[in-house]
Amino acid sequence: MALPVRDQVKYWGIAAAVFVLVLWFLGDVILPFVLGGAVAYFLDPVADRLERMGASRAVATATITLVAILVFILLALLVIPTLVNQTVNLFDTAPQLFRDLLEFINTRFPGMLDDGSVLRQSLASLGETIRDRGGQLLESLLNSAASVINVIMLFVIVPVVAFYLLYDWDNMVARIDDLLPRDHAPVIRRLAGEIDNVIASFIRGMGTVCLILGTYYAVALMLVGLQFGLVVGFVAGLITFIPYVGALVGGALAIGLGLFQFWGDWVSLGLIAGIFVLGQVIEGNILTPKLVGGSVGLHPVWLIFALSVFGTLFGFVGMLVAVPVAASLGVIARFLIDNYKDSRLYRGLSEKTRD
16 A cells, blocks of 8 residues: 555655755865766766677777777867967956957047046956956866866866766666565656656757857857857857857857957958858757757746756755756646646636536
8 A cells, every 4th residue: 555645745755855955065175076977967868879889888888998098198188278278368368358449439439438437447447356366266167176175076087087987887787676565666667758858858969969050150260260269159158058159148248349359350350250150050050950949848937947946045056957857847747737737726627617
């Protein structure tokens, strides 16, 4: 005989509260394990495809690991140093960029920037603030990443955790399925399948879209000759998962920098604008429909809200799990709404009377 609903709600509520408290207290300690699990989840379809092609799980996992190591080495040698240098240079040149902006406004609109005006003082101090605060932030991040403990955690533990989780992924899923309460197992499996479809469509698909567009923006902007093209492409690709925001922010940043560098060279400025217009066309008509699909059901406002809430509560780890948790809550909310509309609470007695 199954437990009463009240007891089930009590026990599962206690379990959920304990899980949240564990996340709260562990904080950044579980960061390598969250990253490792995310990597394993992302690569599991690749391992499954290699298995269908005749490779064993061990061979598939080893092949994926070797390819990932080679890609990481190439990024570490070719891309990351350039990205860091361009970011540092952007912070350092921010005051000069704002001085150039002041000179441009003063030349075109001389009445707006009188000596002592609020706009002039604000623009002058903003560049200094970006240089000082941005440099301090970047320096602290680099110092933190360079510490021995963080290097061990991020560059040793994450690959090891990802390797073992990827190798044993199917067994873990089977064991978890075996632990499901028998009365609710069919419903949980159905919800888990829907959650997996949403997360896979969004994270795997949108992650691939972000990677492709970020690479496209960075390479195209550097070919045009934009001084900080790699940084702009990285930022635009990173936030592409929020519709239109990546292109708007990246385009505004690229055009703003291009105005200082290519003022009068309207061909180069037109090429910069065309890069982002073409990127939006490719994303909207090819990449997103093919890789993400239209049935994900994650509204941009819901994503921003989830990132804000989980980032505030759990820091960087919270931001990492915000999207999958938001997707899971969306699936559960739709399930509860469907059940609510089928219940007497929603239908009442009116439909019974009409029947």
